[in-house]
Amino acid sequence: MPTAPVIRSDVPGSFARAVFHDRHPELVRQVLGALPYGPVERAAVERLLVESTTGVLEPLGEDAQDAARWLEWGGGLWGKPWGEAPFLWAESYFYRRLLDATGYFRPGAWQGVDPFAPFKAAELAGEAVDEELAALGGLDGLPGARRAEALLSSALWGNRADLSFRITAGTGGATASDLLVDDSATLWAELERAGGGRVCVVADNAGRELLPDLVLIDHLLSGGLAAQVVLYVKPQPYFVSDATMADVLAAVGRLRTAPCPAAGAVGGRLWQAMNSGTLVVRTDPFFCAPLPFHDMPAALRGELSGAKLTILKGDLNYRRLVGDRLWPPTTPFAGAVSHFPSPVAALRTLKSDVIVGLDATTAARLDGTGTAWRTSGRHAVIQVARP
Numbered sequence: 145m146p147t148a149p150v151i152r153s154d155v156p157g158s159f160a161r162a163v164f165h166d167r168h169p170e171l172v173r174q175v176l177g178a179l180p181y182g183p184v185e186r187a188a189v190e191r192l193l194v195e196s197t198t199g200v201l202e203p204l205g206e207d208a209q210d211a212a213r214w215l216e217w218g219g220g221l222w223g224k225p226w227g228e229a230p231f232l233w234a235e236s237y238f239y240r241r242l243l244d245a246t247g248y249f250r251p252g253a254w255q256g257v258d259p260f261a262p263f264k265a266a267e268l269a270g271e272a273v274d275e276e277l278a279a280l281g282g283l284d285g286l287p288g289a290r291r292a293e294a295l296l297s298s299a300l301w302g303n304r305a306d307l308s309f310r311i312t313a314g315t316g317g318a319t320a321s322d323l324l325v326d327d328s329a330t331l332w333a334e335l336e337r338a339g340g341g342r343v344c345v346v347a348d349n350a351g352r353e354l355l356p357d358l359v360l361i362d363h364l365l366s367g368g369l370a371a372q373v374v375l376y377v378k379p380q381p382y383f384v385s386d387a388t389m390a391d392v393l394a395a396v397g398r399l400r401t402a403p404c405p406a407a408g409a410v411g412g413r414l415w416q417a418m419n420s421g422t423l424v425v426r427t428d429p430f431f432c433a434p435l436p437f438h439d440m441p442a443a444l445r446g447e448l449s450g451a452k453l454t455i456l457k458g459d460l461n462y463r464r465l466v467g468d469r470l471w472p473p474t475t476p477f478a479g480a481v482s483h484f485p486s487p488v489a490a491l492r493t494l495k496s497d498v499i500v501g502l503d504a505t506t507a508a509r510l511d512g513t514g515t516a517w518r519t520s521g522r523h524a525v526i527q528v529a530r531p
């Protein structure tokens with residue numbers, strides 16, 4: 145397997161550096177503004193911001209239930225500047241430490257309170273979601289293949305979270321040139337190859353991304369493309385809007401109570417699928433680990449290995465799938481994911497520097513635009529491989 149430089153956040157002018165030095169201060173400001181944290185939590189959050197931009201990596205307190213796990217994951221990094229750690233590692237640790245700072249794990253009033261809950265709730269309650277769910281009704285009239293494409297497209301562009309069912313059903317928004325790789329025909333062929341079977345979906349964000357993911361899952365189950373879907377979510381709040389079980393319940397509830405009958409019917413079917421075990425929601429500590437999927441533990445590898453297809457949503461899962469490295473963009477996708485235990489499909493809008501599987505002409509065209517095409521969220525890929 146060829147290799148490439150690991151992305152770090154200490155490179156001047158890099159996207160990764162801007163995440164720590166520009167985005168995180170803004171994120172911290174918003175988190176502290178969204179819930180009435182007390183002086184202890186506020187001071188701890190501010191200290192984390194200083195440590196993560198100008199200080200060195202301090203391990204978790206010994207009383208943390210995952211202290212030993214993180215000590216091992218951070219072997220060789222403790223005491224070094226944050227910017228010297230791999231970007232993926234450092235970002236992941238930042239979110240783990242943010243939970244510590246807000247009292248998420250400490251016995252007390254703030255224990256178990258998702259610091260990102262106000263943002264997630266506002267998004268789910270927003271008018272945009274009403275419109276997106278209302279547009280689901282229009283999809284029912286489409287011929288089967290077009291409906292399937294629209295649902296897949298919604299799940300894909302939901303990762304950008306500023307498009308809707310309505311837009312992705314064909315009335316504007318993304319253009320063909322925004323989709324840099326389209327392996328959707330292979331994706332449907334993989335699903336149809338053996339009817340039934342188990343499909344795994346590794347979720348990314350809650351709200352406007354999870355809703356179309358759930359609609360796609362309903363399509364797979366009701367259309368017989370999957371006998372069972374296992375939806376993997378994060379065990380705890382992570383990267384702001386990553387979906388947890390609480391977010392799944394909120395999204396299913398939003399569907400069930402939607403005024404649009406088509407959305408309500410999806411919500412009802414998903415509820416029943418959870419009752420009967422054809423839709424199972426699972427989690428694993430590894431989904432918040434600062435490591436690539438190459439290093440997944442044997443038990444999780446075993447679970448995924450029986451899947452006829454694993455669908456990985458979003459940018460962070462993509463980084464973990466192919467390795468958070470500055471690969472030449474023409475690096476073959478199949479080679480980069482050959483470690484994965486099942487056939488795999490990545491549905492991802494580009495929001496970080498990592499990309500593989502482009503043809504040389506596309507890569508040169510994009511570089512020629514002089515735009516931040518790797519990180520702007522404007523472009524997307526549907527990439528499929530069978531390792």
Ligand SMILES: O=P(O)(O)OC[C@H]1O[C@](O)(CO)[C@@H](O)[C@@H]1O
Nearest residue numbers: 163348349458459460461495496
């Ligand atoms: O929600 P997504 O699609 O995983 O994107 C999250 C992305 O945001 C970032 O954290 C940057 O803020 C990326 O590093 C990360 O990959």
